[in-house]
Amino acid sequence: MPVTDPQVQPYVGLRPYRRDESALFHGRGREAQEVATLWQAAGLTVLYGASGVGKTSLLHAGVLPLLDPEHADVLPVARIAPRMSKPATRGGNPYVRALLSCWTDRRDLGDLTIAQFLDDRPEQMDRYGDPVPILAAIDQAEEIFHGSPILEKERRVFLDQLAEAVKKHPGLHVLLALREEYLFLVLPHERRIGQGSRSRFHLEALSPEQALQVVHGPLPQTGRTMTPEAAELLIDDLREVHFENEAGETTTIKVDTVEPIQLQVVCSALWESLPPEVVEITEEHALLYAQVEEFLSAFYRRTMAEVAAEHGLPASKLRLWMRKTFITEHGTRNAVYEGLIETEGMPNAIPRTLEDRHLLRAEQRLGIRWYELTHDRLIAPRHQVRGAGVLPAGGPPGGGGTRLGPRPPPRRAGRARRRRGRGVGTRRGGGGLRLGGARPRRPRQRQAVLRGGGRNLLGVPAVRRRGPRADQGRAALA
Template identity: 85%
Template sequence: MPVTDPQVQPYVGLRPYRREESALFHGRGREAREVATLWQAAGLTVLYGASGVGKTSLLHAGVLPLLEPDRTDVLPVARIAPRMNRPKAGENPYVMALLSSWAPDLDRERLAGMTISDFLNDRPERTDMYGDPVPILAAIDQAEEIFHGSPVLEKERKAFLDQLAKAVAKHPGLHVLLALREEYLFLVLPHERRIGQGSRTRFHLEPLTPEQAMEVVHGPLPQTGRTITQAAAELLIDDLRTVVFVNEAGETSTIRLDTVEPIQLQVVCSALWEALPPEVTEITEEHARLYARVEEFLFAYYKRTVAEVAAEHGLPASKLRLWMRNAFITEHGTRNAVYEGLTETKGMPNAVPRALEERHLLRAEHRLGIRWYELTHDRLIAPVTRSHSPESYLKEARQAVEEHDWDRAERLADAAERAADVGEAWVRAEAAEIYAWVAHARGDIPSARRHCEEAAGIFSEYQRFDGVARVLTKEGLLWLDQNDSVQAIQRIKTALDYAPNDVSAQIALARALKRSSTPKAAETILAGLPSGLVQEALRTLRDPD
């Protein structure tokens, strides 16, 4: 398969690995073997780890492929989210969620009133080649949704846990695995002994070591026709291990972590893969330096995807972003699930969330014939809830310029550009104007001039003549700093052609005229200024820096 084929995707990005992608799943061989062994041996296995550490991927692409079909009876991996099932009166939403995951094709009437033990009793017993019963392996992914649910469902939750414990006791071959985020582990502890019937174990899934991360980067590539150099892979991994902290005093410090977050590595690798020109067959350190930036990638991916879907469906991108934020983020800043109606999903045509699902911003699950959507990962919460507009970033950047905080001004101008929608070229003009100030402060006059020329050109296209005047005035002052009064006067006079009443341009022209040994002309300009500005203008002329 050629590398230019868009179907070649060795890295999965934000979504988890699927079982059929086990050949692409690398770096977790030891963990997969240990979890598979523990699951078959204990009544209850608790797999826990931080969000984004890869619990779902490990379970589907690592553990399940290791289980021998003729020696185990593996039930479909369940997801229990009571709010997704809209139970009828008298139904236990937790039980219904579990059973509908195990038997998605059975209708509600068949499952209604059935306990977990009833369901298992109705299944034919499977035996191995010697006629002995094989263990029944049942996994519940994102099991924190069982224990961290609405207080309104407390009675139903307790009843569900009782049923689960009774099922393990009644069916000695039943082995339960709960995969959940580690911050919710304490909620499971009181129930471990009862559910596991005295046979219980835990497995803590930790982030990748640098060696494991190297396997993740290199492992999927042999079947793609591309390779990556060791230096490029090390750069990707080292960047992810480097964290910069800023204390309350504004002081920065850098530390080097011993581990790599799997979700970040996948985001970087998948985005790098998509950004590479199709003719590239060896990914070098230069490619990694050019393309591999985690947060920028994530936000850019979100914005680009929303913009594409919005354009396809004739929607403003800003409207779609607002819908994403309102629909899929709770008031507590966590992921929210939304069900698909007959024609609309939370006020948006059903075709829109389906398009977002295809691009892996949303994921869908089916519960009793109803389709539910949520963000593919918690890591998307920050891009979706990002409230800063380009205008707010630019406002802060200008404040930083006034405070002579050049590094911050540059960062904020860059953030404004990344927050802008496609077609908002004026943001680039505003940012270029700020870059000009920063470059000037750093003594890089050629770069400052280039930024001024770029900003003036864009402002002119948008007929933002105030902006044209500002940057031409700035460019004139740059020439003045180079002791070229002729060029300075020419630029500033052009600025006044665009904005004749611009006071800053008039003061700058007076400065240039004074430098060119024509003080009377400078005084004539000052005489025309409003009386309240004369003293400030005189101070500027005495001390122009």
């Protein structure tokens, strides 16, 4: 298939990987194998992690392809989200009905219980005549636990039925995939659902080595290659976070992990920005086209505009609220708690939507829900879009692209870039922060906009850098 074919997309962007895209899914081999093993061994397995860390992708493109259909009866992955605002008066339990509807096309579900449904299914045997385990997964299982309070009784009945089904069918193995802030809601039910056999798996962000696999792994499907130097440049950029406080002082730290969703945003946008004739992506191409800060800034601005429109707010008001609420005067992340009706003056529906769109992360502390930015890396895009002069996601009138705001200090390449780590602080796994010395501020550089060049699948306009490092990249490609 030619490289210029628009159907060639090695990176999936903001959506999760599908089952049929397992050949493109890389970097999670160990996690997929461990989850598959735990799922087949325990009555209940809980897969949990932060929003956007890749739980759905791991389940569909990583775990399911490892399961041998001759040795496991794998039910379709279910998602339970009852759309009811009051208890059902007929038609059975809405949670049970939502689950069974994912498993079958039958219309006569009525008051059928989970155990009764499994009783009616033919038992699958292996070649030796022994029954194989039944594997049932519920993705985004947090939707079971944070639904309408009016459906609390139905929710308890559903969990009772799930536990009864595992008890009556010892071969049934349940996997719940959910956000980590909802884990505490599952704990009281683990023992009875798993019938004493239970396990948990915490899915964390990518290590730099895993991130390299994510970048390189799908490329053989496309006919393009990428040099190790170019891939390392992308990943190093995502690991660096620039903090700028209200006094204009800038500090840079280097984190130990890479957020999967940010890596997909950057790789997808880079892929769409490359000229079709490029066969090998070199370090020079990465210097010229890989605008990490600009890609993330466009992602942030576009998402904020969509959320504002969804809730009937001016985008500028929502951006101002985000900046004042979630960033301190020192240029670091701030955490705020959710009130009964509002969160720092905004209806609670708004931060919940921003959590669903991977801009905010929630955490439960002593029964109270707290929010913060999903990653320090988003602090820079928030600074970039804070002013009245920021253009909407659709670009300026007349088309031709969007000016994406100021760049961070130009990057260094190769060994000189890696040596820069001596003056960079390191943040490890959510622990404390060690900051290196603040750098002197550099003149902000403007972006050259490519007129008439459409937008990529993330809505990010194709733009090229103008500056000394971009000039170096252009000279090397000339």
